[in-house]
Amino acid sequence: MDHFTNPRNVGEIAEASGVGEVGNPTCGDIMRIYLDIEDNIIKDVKFKTFGCGAAVATSSMVTEMVKGKTIEEALQISNKAVAEALDGLPPAKMHCSNLAADALHEAIKDYVAKQQSGK
Amino acid sequence: MDHFTNPRNVGEIAEASGVGEVGNPTCGDIMRIYLDIEDNIIKDVKFKTFGCGAAVATSSMVTEMVKGKTIEEALQISNKAVAEALDGLPPAKMHCSNLAADALHEAIKDYVAKQQSGK
Amino acid sequence: MRRVYLDNSATTPVDPEVAELILTYYTTKYGNPSSIHSFGREAKKALEDARQQVADFIGAKSAQIVFTSGGTEADNMAVLGTAYANKHKGNHIITSAIEHHAILDTCLYLEKQGFKLTILPVDEDGLLHVEDVEKALTPETILVSVMHANNEVGTVQPIAEIGKLLKGKGIVFHTDAVQSLGKIPVNVDDLGVDLLTASAHKIYGPKGVGCLYIRKGTRIEALVHGGGQERKRRSGTENTPGIIGFGKACELAGQRLEADAAHLKNLRELMIKGIMETIPDVKLNGHPTERIPNNVNVSIRYVEGESLLLSLDMNGIAASSGSACTSGSLDPSHVLLAMGICHEIAHGSLRFSLGRANTVEDIDYVLEKLPGIVERLRAMSPLYDNERGCNSCTLKK
Amino acid sequence: MRRVYLDNSATTPVDPEVAELILTYYTTKYGNPSSIHSFGREAKKALEDARQQVADFIGAKSAQIVFTSGGTEADNMAVLGTAYANKHKGNHIITSAIEHHAILDTCLYLEKQGFKLTILPVDEDGLLHVEDVEKALTPETILVSVMHANNEVGTVQPIAEIGKLLKGKGIVFHTDAVQSLGKIPVNVDDLGVDLLTASAHKIYGPKGVGCLYIRKGTRIEALVHGGGQERKRRSGTENTPGIIGFGKACELAGQRLEADAAHLKNLRELMIKGIMETIPDVKLNGHPTERIPNNVNVSIRYVEGESLLLSLDMNGIAASSGSACTSGSLDPSHVLLAMGICHEIAHGSLRFSLGRANTVEDIDYVLEKLPGIVERLRAMSPLYDNERGCNSCTLKK
Numbered sequence A, B: 001m002d003h004f005t006n007p008r009n010v011g012e013i014a015e016a017s018g019v020g021e022v023g024n025p026t027c028g029d030i031m032r033i034y035l036d037i038e039d040n041i042i043k044d045v046k047f048k049t050f051g052c053g054a055a056v057a058t059s060s061m062v063t064e065m066v067k068g069k070t071i072e073e074a075l076q077i078s079n080k081a082v083a084e085a086l087d088g089l090p091p092a093k094m095h096c097s098n099l100a101a102d103a104l105h106e107a108i109k110d111y112v113a114k115q116q117s118g119k
Numbered sequence C, D: 001m002r003r004v005y006l007d008n009s010a011t012t013p014v015d016p017e018v019a020e021l022i023l024t025y026y027t028t029k030y031g032n033p034s035s036i037h038s039f040g041r042e043a044k045k046a047l048e049d050a051r052q053q054v055a056d057f058i059g060a061k062s063a064q065i066v067f068t069s070g071g072t073e074a075d076n077m078a079v080l081g082t083a084y085a086n087k088h089k090g091n092h093i094i095t096s097a098i099e100h101h102a103i104l105d106t107c108l109y110l111e112k113q114g115f116k117l118t119i120l121p122v123d124e125d126g127l128l129h130v131e132d133v134e135k136a137l138t139p140e141t142i143l144v145s146v147m148h149a150n151n152e153v154g155t156v157q158p159i160a161e162i163g164k165l166l167k168g169k170g171i172v173f174h175t176d177a178v179q180s181l182g183k184i185p186v187n188v189d190d191l192g193v194d195l196l197t198a199s200a201h202k203i204y205g206p207k208g209v210g211c212l213y214i215r216k217g218t219r220i221e222a223l224v225h226g227g228g229q230e231r232k233r234r235s236g237t238e239n240t241p242g243i244i245g246f247g248k249a250c251e252l253a254g255q256r257l258e259a260d261a262a263h264l265k266n267l268r269e270l271m272i273k274g275i276m277e278t279i280p281d282v283k284l285n286g287h288p289t290e291r292i293p294n295n296v297n298v299s300i301r302y303v304e305g306e307s308l309l310l311s312l313d314m315n316g317i318a319a320s321s322g323s324a325c326t327s328g329s330l331d332p333s334h335v336l337l338a339m340g341i342c343h344e345i346a347h348g349s350l351r352f353s354l355g356r357a358n359t360v361e362d363i364d365y366v367l368e369k370l371p372g373i374v375e376r377l378r379a380m381s382p383l384y385d386n387e388r389g390c391n392s393c394t395l396k397k
């Protein structure tokens, strides 16, 4: 509950290294993640979400989990890992954790794409 | 209720002028009426019944109603009249009053038959 | 006047502790368990705790309990829900002649729709024979429904043996345990049933609440459609207070099962002995040993049941003839007729069903009143003097 | 923390007077109304008195009231019972897109069985147009079912006009009055309906009790088979305590109808005005005038409904998004979608449903908390800053 009441890392990053936005195919909710990456390390991360309580909480949790990680490590984070970190989610809410994990992966993809096109 | 608690005229008449017994086609219960008739007048009447509370009450009521009546008057007594005399019966119990009325009519028939064969 | 309630198979008073609990959920914890706010979550939690209590009492998992509006609805759900869900597999249903109308009438309804129905006979003690079930099986059989204990004569059926017979055959096995629950042990695995019906108001819980146990993997079609409550198996806002009361009643019944049974058995024997000793021409109906501890069913020859009931009632004694549902009706008990008891004698049958609150004094009071009542009614009976009557049945003078 | 219950359309607390009465029938007057002894007759009498109270409240005769386990079962009985009883006459059913799932899902179930179904649209205020009913009629039409007041947006439908249209056509007309009862006058003759659904727990009565009004001469097939209670229309031991509570709740609601309505309307206007004045980008859903007095339904743009609910709940405020039944589900309200509101904005809708116990202070408290909550969630919303989002719906920035 704490991650819903006091979500960490809400907001935007102006000149983000990568931005990922996904719509949840199950419920139609939306989530966006901003990454600030330096030397392959996620130095800062912010999110915005139009989603349920579980979406907010998992988003907050994901951002906490990836901060300071390499992008390889961040790519390993699955929705299950997020749910576990929150001490579990009810079955009907498991799809909500996808939102955060998917948005993270999209943001990394965006970063990689930008890197490649930039070089 | 009084006619069930304290039914009048329960019993038999040893040398009855007429006896009527009917089984109720709806419920299978049984009723027998004994008449003592003199000069066309019902001087005494008794009944026995294997039947529900309503059967007992209507039997008792019928016997009270016919005492002192001529057999013509007695033949006019319908199950409706009996039910009315008891301040009404629930619809499911209307058939019970048939038992008493029918037994009465049978007893009169028996009397008439005896008279005719006796002569 | 003393009032003695001996109709506990028709319904029981709600245990005061249960009633108190229900009241709380009516007036302060009144949330709808489907709501996500704190009122709703509080109700939801209590609902699931109650589900666990009910499940524990019959040796099931809580996810296998579907709450209904009572035993009748659960019986309907078992029969109709199984038939509709399995009609591609077969169309033959087996039941017994002494089932409650909630089963019998529902089976007859399906028969009118084209299902095939076998109604198995019972012996003169009201006992079904397992061989008869075996013989009735066909490749088309999809459902066997046999009650655990009969509501009128109390005979306990060999459910576990039928369960063994049916095991692995892919036939759904249902038992109506409305009358056995709280009186003898009821365990879904020991009995080997796939479906089991229970009702709260027979075990000191509230009226209008029951459940169907559905073994995992058993397919059932929902009868009531809507909001998708009870995992889509039974829609409608849950009767949370009632269900919580049912849960508590199960917990209490579980704790008291042995004590209750011993108490009831003691009273029952006292009563049977007393009646047999003081009233001539009486027959005990039902099985002499395989019967639930709270049932006394006697046929009192030459007198009619309703008159008996009314006379008892005027003395403050509440009993029944046949089941409560049909005691308003005119037909003699289909259970007694199935046991080979003739119409006339079936008509003179009385059921005393004992409850937790009854005392030895209650029984003494009945034994004091009953003989006089019988005598008075026999004096009124056209059958008593002339020894006319029934030759076709087991009760002879 | 202050607790403010604003989810009275999901369920209401039981009136203390009603609860007290129910308790009596649980613990002392506990007879089975089918029993003929004094315990049974006492219960039967109270049951019939309750039937009269319910009948009086809706302008019906008591013989036309069949008690059920709730609104959902009554809705199922209306739809399935009519369809099965009239399938020789035709196979076409008409309903509306904004019905409760108890109607919609039951109609869809019948459609799978081969019945033809027309689901009528509503306008952006959630109002059904009588002409649409007229146009949908075919010679095969056997049932029209349109709810009286909608549970989510509170719009009151032109039932009396539809009743006039259908009069004499031999088509069964049903209305689900679960949400209108106790809020606006409900009279079966004025409405011209043949069947009407009511539920006790929405009018300060107990959960698990409801009724179907069945106009004399309307054929209905029973759904639950068994002991033949409720004149063979609904078997199962009657939930006497619950029904008696329902009767009392109707009596009280009848006495207080005008006072309740005035009180609710006052709070409702206060709330709508307050929300509109303090929070930008909010739309009131439902009809501006044709609505029940206790419903406030708003779409709060850019924020998601469940997050709103949880935030309110953390401040002790109980509200709902969509109906209680579906608030556990993920789909946006079918009612709002039917009104042409887009998925995203439907997802940000909130229902406050007021009750008899609410006060001006309750509303003030909500108006104090809500703006901050919305602001916080909007700050978190990816839709708020970039003005992205929905172009297809009526709510534009």
Ligand SMILES: Cc1ncc(COP(=O)(O)O)c(C=O)c1O
Pocket: C009, C010, C069, C070, C071, C072, C073, C075, C100, C102, C147, C149, C150, C151, C176, C178, C179, C199, C200, C201, C208, C209, C210, C325, D235, D236, D237
């Ligand atoms: C054996 C049996 N089955 C089913 C029922 C019906 O249960 P309920 O009264 O809860 O509808 C009863 C009691 O009436 C019963 O005795």
Ligand SMILES: Cc1ncc(COP(=O)(O)O)c(C=O)c1O
Pocket: C235, C236, C237, D009, D010, D069, D070, D071, D072, D073, D075, D100, D102, D147, D149, D150, D151, D176, D178, D179, D199, D200, D201, D208, D209, D210, D325
């Ligand atoms: C319009 C409407 N119909 C039917 C129902 C279902 O009634 P119940 O909750 O009594 O099953 C409800 C409430 O959930 C409702 O709001």
Ligand code: FES
Pocket: A024, A027, A028, A029, A051, A052, A053, A054, A055, A093, A095, A096, A099, D330
């Ligand atoms: S319901 Fe959409 S993210 Fe949880």
Ligand code: FES
Pocket: B024, B027, B028, B029, B051, B052, B053, B054, B055, B093, B095, B096, B099, C330
């Ligand atoms: S029921 Fe047989 S006479 Fe009344």
